[in-house]
């Protein structure tokens with residue numbers, strides 16, 4: 001029997017250093033997130049980062065926490081429940097990190113008789129620290145505990161026309177009544193090195209501003225190419241002008257060079273260039289989370305206004321909006337009927 005496994009990133013159990021620490025430990029000890037050799041990763045994560053970050057992180061989580069729990073988890077659960085109502089197949093939700101494990105979600109599907117699973121990483125773009133680590137973890141769990149289970153993965157849907165349409169329409173709704181003069185597309189950043197590591201040709205991705213416009217098989221796993229494609233397609237759908245739009249990367253960790261331009265620097269640049277009324281959208285995330293609700297909606301607003309901006313709005317993610325659930329329901333139900341996936345054509 002067919003079934004659907006939705007996977008998002010996950011959150012700590014509560015916004016306290018006690019619960020944030022094991023969550024961050026699992027997250028940052030993932031070799032696809034901090035890709036240093038294990039001995040070095042252990043020193044970096046357990047010897048340095050985890051000494052101070054859990055407290056700082058817990059304070060940030062406390063600012064956005066809801067009565068029902070972490071926004072990312074609550075929103076993902078609402079999305080899952082709505083999807084369940086639109087498909088005959090069993091649907092389960094797991095998180096890559098934290099206590100809502102992928103293994104439990106797979107067990108839930110198995111208990112319902114599912115042996116043919118459509119895995120849906122809840123990320124529009126491919127990065128080894130998001131999409132790839134989910135796929136690898138699911139395959140590890142399959143090998144260890146669910147040997148009879150077949151896994152098919154929904155590819156990154158960053159340029160699927162239905163995704164672009166539903167994302168653009170939700171942005172249009174968010175922009176309604178807000179008199180903006182610029183729209184910033186802020187994506188979660190990744191270290192530049194990860195782009196090169198994920199390049200199957202070993203030579204295409206130069207991160208020099210040109211490679212991403214030249215067709216290549218490398219784009220199937222190039223986060224930078226994919227996010228610029230999303231910006232371009234949404235910009236075209238909404239009829240925005242080139243000079244009204246820019247793309248930047250947020251949430252970097254100290255150390256490595258990460259994808260540029262950095263969102264916090266863009267706030268300053270845009271304000272200084274006279275863009276006074278800024279709308280910020282965050283299309284790397286399908287649901288709002290710490291990185292959108294705290295870093296963009298709260299911190300970002302403060303940074304932009306301090307730099308001289310006059311008005312600022314974070315446009316919410318698609319979350320459990322009905323049109324987005326409908327698109328996902330169509331994708332999974334089509335797969336159930338045809339056993340084929342028509343999601344992201346490769347370039």
Ligand SMILES: C=CC1=C(C)c2cc3[nH]c(cc4nc(cc5[nH]c(cc1n2)c(C)c5CCC(=O)O)C(CCC(=O)O)=C4C)c(C)c3C=C
Nearest residue numbers: 009010011033057072127129130188190253284289290291
């Ligand atoms: C959009 C996909 C994501 C990518 C790619 C990604 C890469 C990445 N993240 C970190 C470090 C942290 N990210 C944190 C939070 C966080 N990250 C994503 C998504 C992607 N991360 C989400 C949805 C969230 C929010 C989770 C929530 O509970 O709301 C955090 C934790 C918070 C903090 O302490 O800042 C860290 C740490 C790295 C190093 C990385 C790529 C290498």
Ligand SMILES: [Fe+2]
Nearest residue numbers: 188189251291
């Ligand atoms: Fe992250």
Ligand SMILES: [Fe+2]
Nearest residue numbers: 205211212225
């Ligand atoms: Fe590129």
